[in-house]
Amino acid sequence: MKILMLLGNEKEIGTYHRAFGWAKYLTQRGHVVTIACDGHKRFETRMHDVCGIKILETPSFMDGRLLGTRLTGLGGWGLLSIRARRAELFHGNYDVVHMFEHYPSVVLPVYMGGYGRSPVFLSDWCDHYGEGGFRDMYDTYRMRAIYRRLGKIPMKLLDFFEKDIRRKSSAVTVISSYLFDRAVGFKIDPDKISIIRGSVDTGKLKPIEKLDARKNVGIAGDQRIITFLGTAQFDVDLALRAFATVLHQCPDARFLVLGKKTDPLGPMIESLSLSDYVTLTGWCSQRDLINYLSATDVFVLPMRDNAVNQARWPNKINEYMAMARPTVCSPVGDVAELVKRERIGLVPENDPVHFGTAILTLLNNEQLARNMGKRARRVAERQFDIAVQGSQVERLYRRLVSAFA
Numbered sequence: 001m002k003i004l005m006l007l008g009n010e011k012e013i014g015t016y017h018r019a020f021g022w023a024k025y026l027t028q029r030g031h032v033v034t035i036a037c038d039g040h041k042r043f044e045t046r047m048h049d050v051c052g053i054k055i056l057e058t059p060s061f062m063d064g065r066l067l068g069t070r071l072t073g074l075g076g077w078g079l080l081s082i083r084a085r086r087a088e089l090f091h092g093n094y095d096v097v098h099m100f101e102h103y104p105s106v107v108l109p110v111y112m113g114g115y116g117r118s119p120v121f122l123s124d125w126c127d128h129y130g131e132g133g134f135r136d137m138y139d140t141y142r143m144r145a146i147y148r149r150l151g152k153i154p155m156k157l158l159d160f161f162e163k164d165i166r167r168k169s170s171a172v173t174v175i176s177s178y179l180f181d182r183a184v185g186f187k188i189d190p191d192k193i194s195i196i197r198g199s200v201d202t203g204k205l206k207p208i209e210k211l212d213a214r215k216n217v218g219i220a221g222d223q224r225i226i227t228f229l230g231t232a233q234f235d236v237d238l239a240l241r242a243f244a245t246v247l248h249q250c251p252d253a254r255f256l257v258l259g260k261k262t263d264p265l266g267p268m269i270e271s272l273s274l275s276d277y278v279t280l281t282g283w284c285s286q287r288d289l290i291n292y293l294s295a296t297d298v299f300v301l302p303m304r305d306n307a308v309n310q311a312r313w314p315n316k317i318n319e320y321m322a323m324a325r326p327t328v329c330s331p332v333g334d335v336a337e338l339v340k341r342e343r344i345g346l347v348p349e350n351d352p353v354h355f356g357t358a359i360l361t362l363l364n365n366e367q368l369a370r371n372m373g374k375r376a377r378r379v380a381e382r383q384f385d386i387a388v389q390g391s392q393v394e395r396l397y398r399r400l401v402s403a404f405a
Contacts, residue, residue, distance in 0.1 A: 001026075001397060004094040004118075004150025006085060007037045008076040009056065013231070015100045015126055017315060018175075020053070021199045025390025034092065036085050038063060038076070038105070043339040045084045058084040063105070068196040074129055074158060076102075076103030089117055096397050099152075099169070100124045102161040112166070119404040120397070126180045128163045171399050173393075175313040176334050182311070183364075194396055199389035200318035201380045205290065207323045213294035224253040224363050227296040229310040229316045231259050235309070237268055238302035238330070238355065244272050245356035250363060253277070258284060258292055293323045297369065298362045303330040304376035305350060321380035326372035328358045344376035 003026060005019045016037055023033040032054075039046055039057030048058045063078030073404040086109040097118045100107045110121065127133070162185045166172050172193045174180050183193050207213075211221050219225065226243060228236050236257060243255045243319065255278045258263065269278050284292060299320040310333045317335050320327045327345035329336050339345045349357040362369045382388070 001095045001401060002032045002093060003034070003096045003397065004089065004092055004099065005033065005035045005098045005100065006089075006106045007035060007100045008074065010038045010040070010101075011055065015071055015124075018124070018126065018198060019098075019100055020050075021201065021386040022390050022393045023053045024051055024201075025386050026394060027392060029390075032393075034088070034094075036088060038081065040184070043080065045080075047180050056084070056088055058105070070285050074101075074103055076105035077154075078105060078119050081105045081110075082108045086112050086114065089114045092117075094118045095401055096120045096122070098122045098173075099165060100125060101126065102128065102158065102165055102390065104158075104161070107161045107165045115168075120170045120400045121168070122171045122173060122396075122400070123166045124173045124175075125166065125183065126175045126313070128179070128182070128307050129160050132164055133311070137321045141369075149209060165372070170404075171396060173396070177312055178307075178310045178333065194392070196389055196392055197384060198313045198315040198318050199386045200315075200322045200380055200384050202377075202385045203324050205293075205319060207321040207377075208290065210294060213291040216291040217288060217295060219254070220293050222252060222300075225256060225296045226253060226255040226298050226300055226359060226363075227258060227292065228302070229258045229293070229319060230314070232314075233257065233265060235302045235304050235330075236265070237303065238267065238350070238352070239300040240274060240278070242300075242302075242351035242355035242359060243277070244274060246359050246363075247274075247277060249360060253363070254279065256281065256292060258289065269380050292300075293319065296325050298359055299323075299327045299329055299345075300355075300359070301329040301333040301335065302355070303335075303350075305330070305332045309333055316383050318380060321376040321384065324373040324377035326362050326369045326376065328362065330353060330355075338379075342375060342379050344372050344379060 007016055007019055009016045019035055021384050023035055034054040034056055036056040039060055042061040042310050043059050045059060059078060059080035061078055061080050063075050063081055082105050127393050166183060166188055172183055172188060173196050174183060174193060175197060180193055180195055184190055214221055228239055246253050257280045261280050261282050269275055301314060301317060327339055329339045329345055329347050330350045331347050336347045340347050346358040348354040
């Protein structure tokens, strides 16, 4: 099969990892896969090859990453990007087109005549962006009220895209039971909806010996390391407040935040008097990332109980499991159910004291933590490896293409 995946993200960001994992498996199976994503060049369209996958990076000129995001919660408004993707769709002779989320740069090329260019169109849904979602829950812009007023019309357009593109798709893939229910609420036939969780390349992401990893990144061998991984850091304050309670009983504990540094974190850490105990690594190389993850004793996955987090499947849980370490997770969404069901961590009440107590339980009981970590690795290999998820996607594609034929 010849497959096109349309994304609203830049390379190596967000949903790109979901699409790339599937594409890597499908390419190994002999299919031809192209991923269209946002590029860094303002006017240039660039096609290149990664692991046998064709990566189409479309122009960033006026794509709305700054203003569009402030006005509507989503970027992807660039006309040059939309035109480049439309051209690829028109001339690519694809058997399957998979649209990830409902960015304008994802759905408009399809609306502009694309439906007649491929037998099968699917829509993937990973996050609740629309009304009651990200744009309402995690909008921290100073001029929020003004942006909201100016963005009223384009927000209505995005809300239309969110529903309509999924109603018109041959099938809808969702990442959580919350989004499954939301799709059904949009009058989409449940038989058209498939839940496909996040995935991880367990062959690529393997733990190394803890003391060696710590030596490689300059962490003392006797420290107790709690780690949060992720580009999106909007709920990490819950774990930091819990960590402050941990320090009272475990003064040798340290907290790592792996991923892009965000402005609010510094003042927050200072306000909690944690500056000497928290390390913000910023972006890491793959080698350093594996070292930091392997150096960890306990991973944390803090989430406030709201629609955004109920809809998500935070991909960090897949990396946590692959590294054979236990996780302390907030009691929110499908991830919490996984952690409890598979006994790969603890799910305390969602407040600093109970969250901190759960962390201490794992730090003070090495055998419990070790057993949970071993189970986590097995779960990652058997349920969440890219080959497992990729085969599910491949079967779905084949069924849809066969039905069309």
